[in-house]
Amino acid sequence: AQRVTQPEKLLSVFKGAPVELKCNYSYSGSPELFWYVQYSRQRLQLLLRHISRESIKGFTADLNKGETSFHLKKPFAQEEDSAMYYCALRRSARQLTFGSGTQLTVLP
Amino acid sequence: DAGVIQSPRHEVTEMGQEVTLRCKPISGHNSLFWYRQTMMRGLELLIYFNNNVPIDDSGMPEDRFSAKMPNASFSTLKIQPSEPRDSAVYFCASSLASGVFYGYTFGSGTRLTVV
Numbered sequence: 001a002q003r004v005t006q007p008e009k010l011l012s013v014f015k016g017a018p019v020e021l022k023c024n025y026s027y028s029g030s031p032e033l034f035w036y037v038q039y040s041r042q043r044l045q046l047l048l049r050h051i052s053r054e055s056i057k058g059f060t061a062d063l064n065k066g067e068t069s070f071h072l073k074k075p076f077a078q079e080e081d082s083a084m085y086y087c088a089l090r091r092s093a094r095q096l097t098f099g100s101g102t103q104l105t106v107l108p
Numbered sequence: 109d110a111g112v113i114q115s116p117r118h119e120v121t122e123m124g125q126e127v128t129l130r131c132k133p134i135s136g137h138n139s140l141f142w143y144r145q146t147m148m149r150g151l152e153l154l155i156y157f158n159n160n161v162p163i164d165d166s167g168m169p170e171d172r173f174s175a176k177m178p179n180a181s182f183s184t185l186k187i188q189p190s191e192p193r194d195s196a197v198y199f200c201a202s203s204l205a206s207g208v209f210y211g212y213t214f215g216s217g218t219r220l221t222v223v
Contacts, residue, residue: 005126013158031210034211036214043199046211046213049211086151088211094158095156098153101150101151104167
């Protein structure tokens with residue numbers, strides 16, 4: 001079964017500290033993974049796609065097929081990073097499966 | 109491009125009333141998704157359409173919920189009769205059904221409160 005697990009519902013870090021939001025997946029094929037971000041009371045926005053190997057707003061995510069993980073990382077968290085983060089797995093040609101989300105709070 | 113447009117942004121209604129939520133996908137996108145977001149359950153897929161045809165409605169909670177897509181530029185999600193437990197944010201999203209897959213583009217959502 002295709003599944004995305006985000007084990008932390010809530011995560012708090014201090015400004016300037018490193019942050020890692022965990023995402024694990026189960027998928028029998030070649031996975032394609034995404035991170036979406038939702039700032040307070042706004043729409044979900046695509047943050048990054050693993051196949052692009054990009055860094056957006058200082059965030060990076062590496063696909064680790066051995067550990068079936070796609071953790072989102074940023075070396076120095078900023079207060080404006082406070083948001084809900086969703087990991088998503090492409091489960092069919094055009095469909096995504098979303099994790100339950102992690103609410104990140106960056107404390108001053 | 110104005111993106112995915114949802115209306116209304118906020119809706120407050122009394123229990124038992126009919127509620128209709130609207131969505132205009134991005135022009136040229138031919139897959140459309142309706143999601144419900146709550147604190148307790150997170151993001152739930154309700155239904156999705158491909159080329160205006162409902163493909164999977166297994167997430168629709170019960171018969172009180174119905175969705176239509178009469179053409180490529182418009183979809184509705186209707187709740188009749190509404191109940192307080194339907195209070196949530198409802199998101200519409202669209203994507204291309206062919207070519208490079210960039211994921212979904214979401215609308216701003218409709219915040220529904222049923223009192």
